[in-house]
Amino acid sequence: MPQAAVQPSETAVDLESLTAGVVALAMKAGASDAESVAREGDEFSVNVRMGEVETIKESGSRGLGLRVFLGNRSASTSTSDLTPDGIRQLVEGAMALAKVTEEDPFAGLPETAEFGSLAGDLHLYYEDVYSLSGAERIEWARRAEAAALAVDPRLTNSDGGSFDVSTGRKVLANSRGFLGGYRASFAGVSAAPVAMDEHGQRQRAGWSSSARSFALLESPEAVGQEAARRTLLRLGARRVPTQRVPIVFAREAANSLLGSIFEAASGNAIWRGASFLAGCLGKQIAAPSLRIVDDSTMLLPTGAGGFGTSPFDGEGLPSRRTTVVENGVLETYLLNTYSARKLGMKSTHNASRGLAGTPGIGCGNLYLEPGSLTPEEIIAAIPAGLYVTGLMGPGVNLVTGDYSRGAVGLWIENGQLTHAVEQVTVSGNLAEMLLNVTAIGNDLVFRGAVASPTLRIDGMTIAGS
Amino acid sequence: MTNPVSPPHPGHQRYFFQKFGITERLLERCLGEALSAGGDYADLYFESVTSTALAVDEQIVKSASQGTSAGCGIRVLSGERTGYAYTDNLSPERLLRAARTAALIASGPARQPVQGFTEAPIADLYPVPLGGFDLDLAARLELLLRADRAARAFSPAVVHVQASYFEELRRILIAASDGAFASDTQPLCRLNAFVIAKEGAVTTKGTAGAGGRAGLEQFTGSKSPEHLAHEAARGAILQLGAVPAPAGEMPVVLGPGWPGILLHEAVGHGLEADFNRRKTSAFTGLIGQSVASSKVTVVDNGTMAGRRGSLNVDDEGSPTQETVLIENGILRGYLTDKLSARLMGSANTGSGRRESYQCIPMPRMTNTYMLAGEDDPEDILRSVKYGLYAVNFGGGSVDITTGKFVFSASEAYLIEDGKITAPVRDATLIGNGPEALKYVSMVGHDLKLDEGVGTCGKDGQSVPVGVGMPTVKLDKMTVGGTGR
Numbered sequence: 048m049p050q051a052a053v054q055p056s057e058t059a060v061d062l063e064s065l066t067a068g069v070v071a072l073a074m075k076a077g078a079s080d081a082e083s084v085a086r087e088g089d090e091f092s093v094n095v096r097m098g099e100v101e102t103i104k105e106s107g108s109r110g111l112g113l114r115v116f117l118g119n120r121s122a123s124t125s126t127s128d129l130t131p132d133g134i135r136q137l138v139e140g141a142m143a144l145a146k147v148t149e150e151d152p153f154a155g156l157p158e159t160a161e162f163g164s165l166a167g168d169l170h171l172y173y174e175d176v177y178s179l180s181g182a183e184r185i186e187w188a189r190r191a192e193a194a195a196l197a198v199d200p201r202l203t204n205s206d207g208g209s210f211d212v213s214t215g216r217k218v219l220a221n222s223r224g225f226l227g228g229y230r231a232s233f234a235g236v237s238a239a240p241v242a243m244d245e246h247g248q249r250q251r252a253g254w255s256s257s258a259r260s261f262a263l264l265e266s267p268e269a270v271g272q273e274a275a276r277r278t279l280l281r282l283g284a285r286r287v288p289t290q291r292v293p294i295v296f297a298r299e300a301a302n303s304l305l306g307s308i309f310e311a312a313s314g315n316a317i318w319r320g321a322s323f324l325a326g327c328l329g330k331q332i333a334a335p336s337l338r339i340v341d342d343s344t345m346l347l348p349t350g351a352g353g354f355g356t357s358p359f360d361g362e363g364l365p366s367r368r369t370t371v372v373e374n375g376v377l378e379t380y381l382l383n384t385y386s387a388r389k390l391g392m393k394s395t396h397n398a399s400r401g402l403a404g405t406p407g408i409g410c411g412n413l414y415l416e417p418g419s420l421t422p423e424e425i426i427a428a429i430p431a432g433l434y435v436t437g438l439m440g441p442g443v444n445l446v447t448g449d450y451s452r453g454a455v456g457l458w459i460e461n462g463q464l465t466h467a468v469e470q471v472t473v474s475g476n477l478a479e480m481l482l483n484v485t486a487i488g489n490d491l492v493f494r495g496a497v498a499s500p501t502l503r504i505d506g507m508t509i510a511g512s
Numbered sequence: 513m514t515n516p517v518s519p520p521h522p523g524h525q526r527y528f529f530q531k532f533g534i535t536e537r538l539l540e541r542c543l544g545e546a547l548s549a550g551g552d553y554a555d556l557y558f559e560s561v562t563s564t565a566l567a568v569d570e571q572i573v574k575s576a577s578q579g580t581s582a583g584c585g586i587r588v589l590s591g592e593r594t595g596y597a598y599t600d601n602l603s604p605e606r607l608l609r610a611a612r613t614a615a616l617i618a619s620g621p622a623r624q625p626v627q628g629f630t631e632a633p634i635a636d637l638y639p640v641p642l643g644g645f646d647l648d649l650a651a652r653l654e655l656l657l658r659a660d661r662a663a664r665a666f667s668p669a670v671v672h673v674q675a676s677y678f679e680e681l682r683r684i685l686i687a688a689s690d691g692a693f694a695s696d697t698q699p700l701c702r703l704n705a706f707v708i709a710k711e712g713a714v715t716t717k718g719t720a721g722a723g724g725r726a727g728l729e730q731f732t733g734s735k736s737p738e739h740l741a742h743e744a745a746r747g748a749i750l751q752l753g754a755v756p757a758p759a760g761e762m763p764v765v766l767g768p769g770w771p772g773i774l775l776h777e778a779v780g781h782g783l784e785a786d787f788n789r790r791k792t793s794a795f796t797g798l799i800g801q802s803v804a805s806s807k808v809t810v811v812d813n814g815t816m817a818g819r820r821g822s823l824n825v826d827d828e829g830s831p832t833q834e835t836v837l838i839e840n841g842i843l844r845g846y847l848t849d850k851l852s853a854r855l856m857g858s859a860n861t862g863s864g865r866r867e868s869y870q871c872i873p874m875p876r877m878t879n880t881y882m883l884a885g886e887d888d889p890e891d892i893l894r895s896v897k898y899g900l901y902a903v904n905f906g907g908g909s910v911d912i913t914t915g916k917f918v919f920s921a922s923e924a925y926l927i928e929d930g931k932i933t934a935p936v937r938d939a940t941l942i943g944n945g946p947e948a949l950k951y952v953s954m955v956g957h958d959l960k961l962d963e964g965v966g967t968c969g970k971d972g973q974s975v976p977v978g979v980g981m982p983t984v985k986l987d988k989m990t991v992g993g994t995g996r
Contacts, residue, residue, distance in 0.1 A: 096592075096790065102872060104596040105613050108583070125579040127600040136580075144576040147649045151574050181616070206792055206913075241792050241913055249794065251913035284914070289760035289995070319672050320715055321708050403579045404565065440918035441907040442940040442992075446708065446717040447751065451940040451992040453909070453918035470916050472940050472992025474759065510759035510942075510992040 062087065063228060065111065065129065066220035072138045073115050074222055078145075080116040080156050081222045082362075084400055085109070088215030091177075095188040096207035103185075112402035115141040119150040125403040153388040156362070161394070162225040163365035164358040165344060171352040172230040173260035176212040184210045187236055187267050194271025195240040199279055206239035206251060208271065212261070219400070225363035231352075234261045238274040244282045250467075252277035252437075257494065259351045277436070280457065284467035286512040287458060293432040294473055294507045295425055295459065298490060300435045301499035305415055307477060308339065309497075311445045312371060312379075313397075313408040314386025323448035323478050324377060332377045333481035336418060339372035341381065341397070343411025347493055355412035355496030361400025366411060369395050375482075383408050414498045418487030422501040425486045427462035433509055434459055435473060448477035454509075471511040480504050524695035525631075528558050528685045532582070532602040536629065539687040541604075542586065543625035545611035547689055550620025551590040553850070554611075555688040557827065558584045558602070559869040563680035564647060568656040570672070571664075576649070583869040586610045589851055590618035596872050629693035634824045634831055637817045638725035640681070640697050651728055652677050655737045659705045662741035669752065670745050672708035675737070677701070686829035694829030699725050700820065700976060702965060705740045709748035718748030719922075722963035726818040735963060747904065747923055750935045757924065757939030757993025763896045764941065764989040765927060767903030768889070768960035772981035775810050776880050776968065777908040777917035778945045779803070783837050783845070784863070784875040784970075785852035787912050794915025794946055795843065803843045804949030807885050810838040812847055814862060814878030820964040821879035821978035828864035828873055835861045837880075838949070847875045867973035877968060881980030885955025889983040892954045894930035900991050901925045901932055902941065915945035918992075939993040948989065956983030 066083040073081035089107035093100065111134070112125040122144035126137045179187065192208030211234065218228035237255030244250075254274035256265035296304060308324075316322035324332060333339075343366035345353040357366055362384055370378050380390065383398035383406050399409030426434060439453030451474040457464040475483075488501030528534045539556060546554035560582040567575045583600040584607060595617025597610040659675040679701035686694045702723030709716050720743035722735035731737060766774060779795070787793035795803070804810075814832025816822050823832045828850050836844045848856065849864030852875055865876035893901065901924060908919030920940045926933045961980035968977040 100593050100617070102594040102596065103617050104872065106596075106598040106610070106870065108598070108600045108870065110581070110600075121575070123575075123577040125577070125581075127581040127583065133580075140578050144578060144649075147573065147653065148576050149573040151572050154574070204791055206790065249792070249796075249913045251792065251911075281914075286990075319674075319708060320710065321672070321717060323715075325715070404577045405575055439911065439916070439942075440909040440920055440940050442918065442920045442938070444717070444922075444938045446715055447937065449938040451757070451920065451938060451994075453916065453940060453942045453992070455911075455916075469914060470942055470944055470990065472759075472918070472942050472990065474757075474939065474992050474994045476994075508759050508992075508994045510990050510995070512761060512990075 062216060062218040063226060066218050067226060069111065069113055069134060069138065070220050070222050072134065073113060073141065076138055076142050078115040078142065079118055082114045082156060083220050084112045084402060085218045086215060086402060088213060090213040091184065092209060092211040093185050093188050094207045094209045095185065095192055097205055098189060098193065100185055101207060110402045111137060113137050113141045114405065115145050116155060117145045119152055119154050120145050120148045121154050122148055123404055153385055156221055156223055157364055157384045157394065159223045162223065162363045164227040165366050169352040169356050169358055170346060170350060171259060171356060172214065172232045175261040176214060176232045176234040178261055190267035191236050191238040191271040194268040195238040195275040198272055198275035201242045201244060201282065202240045202275055202278065203243050204241035206241060208238045211235045219363050221363060227359050227363060229358050232259050234258055234264055236264055236267050236270050238271040240275050240278050242278045242282055250278055250281035250284065252281055263349050263351055281455065281467050284455065284469035286470050287468055287509060288512055289510050291508050293429050293503055293505050295429065295432060295434045296502045296504065297434060297436045298492065298499060298501055300438050301502045302497045303438055305339065305413055305499045306497050307443050307445065309381060309410050309413055312377065312381050314380050314382035314390060315408055316445060317380050318386055318389040321446050323445065327377050328380065330377060331375050333372055333375040334484040335375040336487055337372050337375045337484060338416040340368065340370050340416065341410050341413045342368040344368055345412045353412040353493060353496065355410060360396045361398035361406045364394055364396040364398065367396050381408055410496065412493065412496055414491060415500060417489045417491040417500040419489055420486055422488050422490055425488055425501055425503050426459055426464060429459045430461060432459040433468060433473065434464060450475050450477050450480060471509050473507050473509055475507040479506060524683060524697050525685050527683050534558065538604055538607065540625065540627065542607050542611045543687065543689045545608050546586055546588050546615050547623040547625055548612065549615045549618045550623055551588040551618035553589040553689055554625065555587050555686060555828065556584055557869055558685040560683045561680055565678045566652055566656060567674065567676040568660045569674045571660055573653055584610065585869040586614045587872065588614045588617050592855060593617050594872055598870050625689035626691035628691065629687055630691050631693045634694065634696065635815060637815065637822050637824055638699055640699050655703055655728065655731055659737035659741040662738040663705055663707050663745045666742055666745035667749055669709040669711050669749050670707055671710045674706040676704045684827065688829065692829050694825045696824045698823065703731055703737065703740060705744040707744040707748045709745065709752055711752045714752050716748045716751035718744040718746065720744040720747065721965040724818050724820045724964040725822060750923065751937065754935040754937045756995065757936040758900065758991055759993045759995030761988050761990050763899035764986045764991065765892055765896060765899065765901045766981060766984045767901065768956065768958045768981060768983050770962040770979065771902060771905055772881050772962065772979035773905050773908050773919050775882055775981060776877060776977065776979050777910040777919055778943060778948050779810060779837060780812065780877045780880045781910050781912055782915055782945050783847055785846040785848040785856060786875050788846050789852050789856055793912050798843045798946060801843055802841050803946050804838050804841040805952040806841040807955045808838055808841050808949050808952050809883040810880065811836050811883065812877050812880045816879055819879050819961065819978050820966065820976045823878065826862045826864045827866045830860055830862040830864065832862040832878060847877060849873055849875045865975050867975060871973050874971065876970065876975055877977050879961065879978035879980065881959065881961060882982065882984065884957050884959035884982045887954040887956050889956045889958050892956055892983050892985045893927060893932065895954065895985065896927040896930060899927045901927050910945065916942065917945055918942045936993065939991055942990045942992060948986065951987040951989065952984055953987050954985040958982045
């Protein structure tokens, strides 16, 4: 096996000096305010399929973004060319563009007093993600797939096993004195076996483990076995008749509901009136048992920083913990500086920032507080219903709240999971669905930045045969 | 659907040679380095993209952004293995280092790439009208301001309007160890209108967009800012009075054009060769078998002038073509790239695409559509006692392995006794790819392609695509409403 060499990192570029320099150049060119962001990162991934290496990818890249203000006008540029010539074009381009935009009284950087960065180590970066040799990384991918395929003879094919690592560094600087940066690391292992039953019906389900530190990854065997278990559970899937029954959203499916609530409560949707939650501040939007928190400061029980943890947001405001919904009441919208000004409020420090464009709004670690019931207890209480393990398609209209998505899962009969279900939709309206949450599981686990325990929602419609 | 062929464009390659100092000698050295540990094939993919985004929001030109990126992806194929590395620094030492990294996929004696490159003539589907940096921004802003005015003037119920414009110019150069050499300059633009309407306590949205690989002159007629604004506003206002969508199986009539997303999800993805090479697609092993009613013929065609999904060459440098996927209901073929064509012993359909130089190419669709039939669209609607007429969709998705697909209707109506009646609220339609098109009982003579707004995602890579369809009746499909 060839050794996939760890690529030496790019010639050490001081991103702090780079961004501060870009801001200074923009100010010199006549900007009234400027903000620059730089990112660099590297990635390695290997996919193994049916025991053989299928792809190995390894690389690094960098990028630079600039946002300038001419009073209340603004524009932005981005580039992958970090040479003096590239930077000159970045600045000149932004200044020229800003002149074609118009005054927007709400545009601008945050106030100087608002900036800040969390002190102390947030445990976002672990050097050990690159500790494996190339051959060992391939072996991890191979082990995940092999463990999956070994579980059952019906697992005859595979979309492969994979092992990925990446590290990145992000720096933000602006003309009001903010300069901050942080590194983050990531490692992941996954498997996606394919099962075929006696009728020739194929099923596939993937599973993965992600962590900021290699040492915190689940074993490839654990990941492979769980992928196999999930794939086998789908065998024999059939449709069920159209009906209205309680729906239990497994954690993985419930996460997306939480994501929809966040989006609907985002300031940019609210000030446009483009959300079913517009005007709902302080109102009962969900069952009284619901408490939803967005926490960008969180450390996981393992001691590592959460997947949504960072020292500061996309505009340089210090990360914080925000209770979004308390006792079912919408306590706050999620805001960046612009949307906050539009609504006459203060930023909740939820600005997100890519290289290009204006800051958006993003969550940190977004979660629903767990309840006291086990998933088994929730299911046991249902005479007939659907346990949803996967959702498909867009199907969520955040303006009207209309919700209609493809679903796969398991049928619940007399409190027991029976056969697999596919090719059905689950439909309702988010505004009603949130009020109709009738049970919350105790099984909250952070496998990503958004995490929900198992949820039971009543009053939804299944469309099937 | 013309396919004019013109001589190679020396200008495409000259861009890289002049701007980045690339030479034929350097390309040969990189390919030699890529095959230094053996392997069957290597290629270099240079890409330089400039993009511009403008938006008018609340009648204000609020945002303007431009971006530029350049890089090179180097790939080595060895049997079924792919080694890949990329760099955003196009200096000779970085290119050679990326080549050495990609080379690690193979293990054997070095192989010599072919010396000297041959550039085949390619089509000229999109004479390049869009500028790189020196854009006429005022002309683009005028399109946005026209859309904004038209939407606000449409109805007092329109309470918020956002108009946005995006364009990019993508230059590519591909050199391969088999001597293949191709270069292209690909323009792409898109104009969108977004409207919020409000009446009493009810708030709704509407969107419309259009674009393609053509210049600003395309934004007339059904692609004019006024038409798009009116469509967005009309869609939003229609929803103000919509009734809940029905739930369950029923006849479904799909309108012409964008509802062709049905084909993209139901059959297109499942016919991409990578899934079939791995035998993980619901369509695996079905070539030559009936997968649709005999009225159904579906093609993927990357050679249509000016269309969003079209390409002179794919991202491996192969010319695109028209590929018959389903002919009179019989499954005919897959969409292949170089790797899958070689491994499956089939022809390369020129379907190797990638999002950027950072991505490994894979088989993808271009413009996917169903050919026209003979039925009158009016007759099709009249034939339905009770069902759904869906004319616009938000998007869709498919599980390749099971073939189950969804697509979400954003404008649909009840059909009652052969007549279009109440508009219904958003609902997802769900079906099974290898089965769904067997229920096609009528195909209209009104084939229409979409207005050029589609983006397809696969394995995290997004590429622009087109879809199209005539009016089609499916005797049975599941509609995911609430049925209230």
